[in-house]
Amino acid sequence: MNAAELHDRRVAGLVWAICTGVGLLGAAAAFASASVSALWAAGAGLAGMLAGGFLASRVRRALAIARGEAGEARSKQLPLTPGADSLEALCGEVLPIWNRQIETARSQTETSLVDLATCFGDIHQRLDAALGLYRGSTDSLSGSADVTLMLEKGQNDLSVMLSTLRAGLQAKQEMLHRIRDVARFSGELKAMAGSVSELANQTKLVSLNAAIEAAWAGEAGRGFAVIADEVRKLATQSGDTGKQITSRVESVNEAIQGAVQIAERYAEQDARAMQDSEQLIEGVLNVFRGAVEQLTQAATQFQIEGQAVQETVSGVIVSLQFQDRVSQILNQTKDDMARLQGVLHDNRERGERGEPPAPIDVTAWLEDLSSTYTTLEQLDNHQGTQSNAPGKATEITFF
Amino acid sequence: MAKTILIVDDSASIRQVVGLTLKGAGYDVVDAVDGKDALSKLDGRKLHLVISDVNMPNMDGISFVKEMKAKPAYKFTPVIMLTTEGSEAKKRDGQLAGAKAWVVKPFQPAQMLDAVSKLIMP
Numbered sequence: 061m062n063a064a065e066l067h068d069r070r071v072a073g074l075v076w077a078i079c080t081g082v083g084l085l086g087a088a089a090a091f092a093s094a095s096v097s098a099l100w101a102a103g104a105g106l107a108g109m110l111a112g113g114f115l116a117s118r119v120r121r122a123l124a125i126a127r128g129e130a131g132e133a134r135s136k137q138l139p140l141t142p143g144a145d146s147l148e149a150l151c152g153e154v155l156p157i158w159n160r161q162i163e164t165a166r167s168q169t170e171t172s173l174v175d176l177a178t179c180f181g182d183i184h185q186r187l188d189a190a191l192g193l194y195r196g197s198t199d200s201l202s203g204s205a206d207v208t209l210m211l212e213k214g215q216n217d218l219s220v221m222l223s224t225l226r227a228g229l230q231a232k233q234e235m236l237h238r239i240r241d242v243a244r245f246s247g248e249l250k251a252m253a254g255s256v257s258e259l260a261n262q263t264k265l266v267s268l269n270a271a272i273e274a275a276w277a278g279e280a281g282r283g284f285a286v287i288a289d290e291v292r293k294l295a296t297q298s299g300d301t302g303k304q305i306t307s308r309v310e311s312v313n314e315a316i317q318g319a320v321q322i323a324e325r326y327a328e329q330d331a332r333a334m335q336d337s338e339q340l341i342e343g344v345l346n347v348f349r350g351a352v353e354q355l356t357q358a359a360t361q362f363q364i365e366g367q368a369v370q371e372t373v374s375g376v377i378v379s380l381q382f383q384d385r386v387s388q389i390l391n392q393t394k395d396d397m398a399r400l401q402g403v404l405h406d407n408r409e410r411g412e413r414g415e416p417p418a419p420i421d422v423t424a425w426l427e428d429l430s431s432t433y434t435t436l437e438q439l440d441n442h443q444g445t446q447s448n449a450p451g452k453a454t455e456i457t458f459f
Numbered sequence: 460m461a462k463t464i465l466i467v468d469d470s471a472s473i474r475q476v477v478g479l480t481l482k483g484a485g486y487d488v489v490d491a492v493d494g495k496d497a498l499s500k501l502d503g504r505k506l507h508l509v510i511s512d513v514n515m516p517n518m519d520g521i522s523f524v525k526e527m528k529a530k531p532a533y534k535f536t537p538v539i540m541l542t543t544e545g546s547e548a549k550k551r552d553g554q555l556a557g558a559k560a561w562v563v564k565p566f567q568p569a570q571m572l573d574a575v576s577k578l579i580m581p
Contacts, residue, residue, distance in 0.1 A: 173472040181479040188483065374568045377476045381565035384470040385543050388514070434514050435543045454570040455545065455563040458577075459554040 148404050155401040159394050166390045173383040180380070184373045191366045194359065207352050211345070218341045225337070229330050236323045243320060246313040253309055257302030260295045267292035388434050396429055462507035462579055466490040467497040467523060468541070469515040473564070477510060477541070480568040481575070494518025498526055506536050507580040511558075513542040513549065524556040537578040541566065 267288045274285035407417035426442075433439050440446065464486050466477045478488045489506070491497035493515040509527065513520040520540060527533045538558045542549075550561045559578050562571065 170470070170472055174475050177472055177475040177479060181475070181483075184479065184483060377480065377568055378565045380472055380476050383472045384468075384564055387470060388543060436545065454566045456566075456570060456574055457550060457561040458574075459559055459561070 152404050155397050159397050162390050162394045166387050169383060170387060173380055177380050180373050180376050187366055187369055194362055211349060215345055222338060225334055229334060232327055236327060239316060239320050239323060243313060243316045246309055246316055250306055250309040253302050253305035257299050260299030260302055263295035264292055267295055385435050389438055392432055461485055461487045463487040463489060463505060464508045464510060465497060465500060465506050467511040469493050480571055484572050494520060494523030497523050501527060501530060501533055503532060508575060508578060509536055509538045510541050511538060513540055513544050521552050521556045524558055528557040537580060539574060
């Protein structure tokens with residue numbers, strides 16, 4: 061490797077280091093700005109390194125062309141001049157390239173962030189709309205006084221229905237008691253019918269004795285014998301009637317007993333049905349209550365999660381704004397490089413006219429550079445002090 | 460009827476996030492890329508508030524606010540300056556130009572909306 065090649069390698073290395081530095085500077089600024097920009101920061105650093113490698117190879121080639129070692133110049137033949145002249149020539153070539161690279165990186169970042177902001181805006185609006193709809197539906201269906209009232213009303217209506225059924229059941233029980241009373245009366249009737257039969261038998265016996273006494277009396281007792289016979293006939297008829305009454309009373313009693321048994325069976329069934337209905341209604345209400353409670357919890361959880369997502373999106377909106385700061389830093393660096401390029405161009409023209417290069421007041425240059433800063437980070441970088449990246453709290457001054 | 464706010468910023472991403480924040484709160488938004496563009500949008504339409512950047516090409520925010528305030532129709536339109544600049548000298552310039560508030564980027568959406576609701580014209 062000859063001295064010229066060694067020189068080219070050093071210059072190319074310098075170009076690579078500067079580009080990587082610019083990339084890492086942007087990366088550091090972005091990373092310091094917000095955690096969400098870490099990926100961008102890494103990307104910016106990597107882009108700087110890649111751009112540096114690319115530019116370094118281009119610079120080496122440009123230098124080779126300038127020396128005439130690569131044959132014809134590709135776009136512009138550079139004079140092979142030693143020392144400061146070759147550095148000027150180099151800067152005249154690479155500064156516009158760096159400028160364009162920075163602008164490309166800046167505009168691509170801005171375009172991507174605008175797309176990102178649009179996406180997050182869409183997410184934000186859709187979430188707002190979904191939360192609004194959900195809130196509206198749950199307010200009318202669950203988790204609010206409406207549903208509680210609906211449950212209470214349902215429970216009250218069902219209680220009224222159960223009370224009506226219970227009253228009906230009680231009326232049946234009273235009817236059963238009445239029927240049992242009637243059954244008891246039928247027993248008394250049977251006893252009374254038995255008494256009638258017994259009286260008829262006694263009367264029949266008395267009439268028989270009267271007929272015997274009338275026979276003893278002879279002709280004088282003939283009328284009395286007729287009466288005694290009539291009394292006997294009546295007694296016989298009364299006895300038959302008594303037996304019929306007893307028979308009917310027994311039939312009625314059997315019918316009443318049958319009715320009582322049926323009524324008692326129905327009463328037991330009604331009581332069981334009543335109990336089952338109460339349990340069923342309570343079960344249904346419990347299931348409904350549980351479903352509403354779950355729905356309410358789900359609605360509450362959905363709202364909490366939705367709120368959390370909205371806050372996250374708000375955080376993203378804050379982070380996206382750091383692109384503007386990065387863009388300003390890059391723009392300002394770009395402008396200063398263009399300024400340097402202008403000075404080099406002027407000096408080259410002066411050289412062509414045989415005039416000495418205009419002196420550069422480095423202090424004034426740095427002061428001018430400092431006056432164009434708009435962010436505290438730029439000032440910190442200029443002074444080499446600790447980075448003073450802005451916080452996420454909004455600084456508002458009202459006049 | 461929704462109130463209209465003019466956003467003036469050369470950064471598309473800032474116009475996007477400010478617009479997103481304001482539209483989400485129910486405001487109508489008109490935007491401009493710099494002071495000159497913003498002046499062309501002052502065509503007699505009713506603006507309830509202006510949010511403007513400071514450092515912009517063609518015409519900076521301070522110059523824009525001064526020219527806007529010189530127009531009778533917009534003399535009383537409240538202005539919020541939204542910028543990365545935080546120096547007291549710049550803030551004074553903004554105040555003298557007629558701004559009502561100075562917000563340093565980045566802003567929290569909720570706090571920006573709070574400032575807007577305090578200053579916006581009825």
